[in-house]
Every structure is written in C-alpha cells, then in structure tokens.
Amino acid sequence: MTNHPTPTPARRRFEPEDRIWVSVGLFAALALTLGLPLLLIVLWSVSDRWAAPNLLPESYTLGTWMTVLSDDGVLTAAATSTGIALLVTLLTALVAMPTAWALAKFPLPYKRSIELFVLAPVIVPGIVVAIGVGQVFQMLGLAYTVTGVVLVQMVGTLPLMIRLLVASFDTLPDEMIHAARSLGASSLQAFRYVALPLCVPGLLAGSLLSFVGSFEEFDKTFLVGAPVIQTLPVLLYHHLDPYSLQFPLASVVALILLVPVLLVFVLSGRIMRDDLMASGMGKV
C-alpha cells in the first residue's frame, strides 16, 4: 500500500494484502485470551457482589482497593519490592560490567567454560538454587534479610545482564579503543569515555529486564526471605491459597504487581529489538 495512486477515500476498501480474515482471527484470539482475562481481573477488583450465574458483577465498589491501599502490609510489600528491584538492578549492572568487558575483549583461556558457568544459573531450577543458598544463608545469618534476598535474586539476573552486555561490547570495534589508547587515554579512560557510552542500549535493556525479573521473582524470594521479607509476589501467593481465595483481594494485589511490570515492559519494547527481548525473556 506504499504508493496508492488515488488520494485516500473516506471509506477505504480492504485490499487482499490486508488479509483481513487473518487480522480478525488473530485479534479475536488476542481479545479472548489476553483482553478478556485482564478485564475480568479488573472487574473482580471493583466488584462488590458477583455470584455464580451472572456474567457481570451485580454491584461495584472501590472498597477492596481502599482496604488494600490503607493496609500497611500491601504498601510495605510494594515498597520492599521496588527497593529490592532497584538494588538488584544496580548491583547486577556493577558486577556484570567488568565481566562482560573481559569476556568480550580479552583473549581468555577456558573462555567457553567461563561462558557456560555464567549461563548455568539460567538452567538450574530456581527452587534448587534457593534451597541450597538458603542453607548457606542460615549459617551466615543472611536468611530472612533484604541483603539475602537481593543476593539470591542476583544469581538469576546476572547471567542475562552479562549476556546482553557481552553482545553490545562485541559489536564495538576494537579500533575505537585502540584509537583512544593511541591518543593517550588510559585503559580505564578508554572504557569510561568510549566503551561505556556505546553500550548504553544493552545496559538499558539489561537493567529493565533485571528490574522486571526481580520485581516479579517468586521462588527464590519465597524460600530465602518469607515470611519475614514480604514482596508483592509473595503476598499474592498467600492470597491465592485455594482454601481462602478471595478473587477481589487477589485481583487488587495482582494489579498492583502487574501495572509497573507492564509499564516497564512497554517501555522496553520501544527500545529493544525482538531478538534481545527473546534472549532476555528466555526464563520461565
């Protein structure tokens, strides 16, 4: 449809290349599997009475939201989650940066083994890591502390950040560093003023993924931190207990957890290429 000869008429006919039935089918599927459930969660969060045969709530209320927002537990959990996620993101970036630089730019012996070791935490189930780490933290007095939760979450975020940073350093031509060095910059200066600014996209992508990964992490946080450290996912897990499940309450907590995650996701979708996203989100 790039060069339509006639000026666009008010009611434009669908062209075969619009594949209108594919479009209708895909968007209908999207509405049913994604739009409908999210709408239901929003409706549950403001429903007052919604008994069995009714497709819509009988009456609406903001009461659940009010109760939750005036409840210290949820607000503390939201603050804890945010604080932990920010700390995890910052520390992950700091630890990952030199490692990624070394992996991308130094001729290391046993490089393949080092890369495999760095990626290994992605493969081992989080619950297995968490139980082992939990035992170590018991001895060190780090169990049930924010420090402990931050550290155990970094085991999950570090591999992704390193992978993304190595990818951005790899694309950086060596000649640029050589030029900086031959013009008198020290190694550190070359890194600070040449390499660092050029890896900002990778760093940003890694940071957003680390933030989301930490904000919604459940298995490891639950095993190392609960019941003392309550993050939003841990709180939501308790609300989803089948024996005391209250849909309105669970929906409100879910939305409080979901909204920041989706915002960051939309933001990262705008700056990230699909392949970066695929490698970053390749965790379950």
Place this chain on the structure above:
Amino acid sequence: MTQRPYRRLWALLCLLPTGLLLGGLFAAPLLWSLAGSFGLDSGLSGFTWAHYAQIFSRPTLRLGLWTSIYYGVAPVVITLVLAIGLALLLRHPFRGKAWFNGLYKIPMAVPGIIAALVVMTLAERGGFLDRLAAPLGLTLPRLIRDPWGVGVILTTVWKQLPFMTLVITGAFAAIPQEVSQAARSLGASRWRTLLWIELPLALPGISAAVLLTFIGTMGSFAIPDIVGPATPRPLAVHMFAEFGNGNLPLVYAIGMLLSAVAVIVLLAYDRLSERATSGLAGAGNQHD
C-alpha cells in the same frame, strides 16, 4: 593494544566479582546440595544412595517424577504447535500487524503467579467460562486443580506462547528467501517447502526454544502449586513440601535429579546443534 604481562591479571580482576558471587551463591550451594544428597554433609562415612533410591521406590515420588516430565512435555508440545502456526501467520503483512506484534508479547512480562490467576478467573469452577456455558446447558469439566493438570498446562501455554513464537519467528526470518523461492520455482508446493525446507532450516532455533521452555516448566513450583491438583504433584512441589518437613537429604536428592535432567538435556542439545551446524556448513560442498 600491546601485550603486557599484567593483562591477564587485569582480566581475572574483571571476572572476580561475578566469580565470587556465582561461586558463593550458585556453585558452592549446589556442591553442598550434591554432597548432602549422598549423605556426605556429616562426613565421608555417611555415603549413601538411599535418598536417590527413595525417589524411585516411594510411589508418590515416582509419580512425582512422571508428573514433572508430563508438565514439562505436554505444555511444550501444545505451545510448539500453536507457536509455529502463529509464526507462519506473522510472516506476511496483515492489517494491524504492528499492534498485534506489540500486544501478543504481554504474557512474557506477566509473572507466573498472575498467569495462574488469569487462568483461574476464566476456567475455575463457577468461573467465567462456566457461566458462559451454563445457559447453553453445558457444564465444563473440572479444569483447575484437576487430576490431569489441565490448569497447569493452560497456564504454562498462556505464559510461554509469546516467547516461543518470538524465537520461531526469528528462526524463520533468518532463512534466506532465495532458498524457499528456489524450492517453489522447482515445483514444490507451499506445504512441501514448509515441511522439507523451512522447518528443517529453522530447527536449531526451534529446538533451543523448546528445550529452554521444557527445562523451565519442569522445575517450576508456583504454577503447579496454585493451579495443579493435590495429587499427583510434580517433584518441585514435593521438594518444597519435604523442605517444610525438614527432610533435607531427600530435598537435595530431588534438587540434584531435577538439575541433572536440565543439564543432560542442554548438553545433548549442544552436541546436536554443533553437529547440525557443521553438517549444514559441510552440505554446500559435499554429497553423500
């Protein structure tokens, strides 16, 4: 850069923070778990296979192992079929494609626990689908916490479909168009081209996505715990229950078994993909 004697030292220094962190918080705890699973945490004399034997001899745990494999395989197979279909549709332009491309990825960002809630609002007894079906005189079978784990499979498929689609779309996009065009111009039908040319060429990407999804799903705890039945439960849920009972050696043994399956699957993939790529590279200049 000129070679200097302290260059290697510099590199080691760069690797040190990651090494300490992953060594202390990943490798050491895993080794500790490995030792504990053999009863070695109390000294060399305590060596035993008993905890591993328990997994295979206790009926609930043996069922747990099968359940873990089932929860790993079933959602992946369903997701794979759906994702290939979706990727094929996404290859050509359609109206609103940019919007669809942005929106379908949302479940990737949704935490597993919320994915469970999403499926519960729809498929729970007395949930929305039940209420839709009621006027038609239909009653849906139990879909959440049902013995066949339909709830777990639905939740996992919902959560994993975008990732798989993204990877498979990428794998298809990486195939040079000339290859498919050559097949078509030599008289192959669209389906034949897909089955014999495009799918095999996309296989490395597809199998990587399948394995990552399988490994993650097999070890996941929250989703089967929330929407899965009380029996059978997968090993990850058993592991958590035994942890609560304080039966640490058994917990370590289950953890090591789950990790071993993951590592074996990944190593096998590494081998296969190496052979596949070297085979492809060699295919250009040799006939067999």
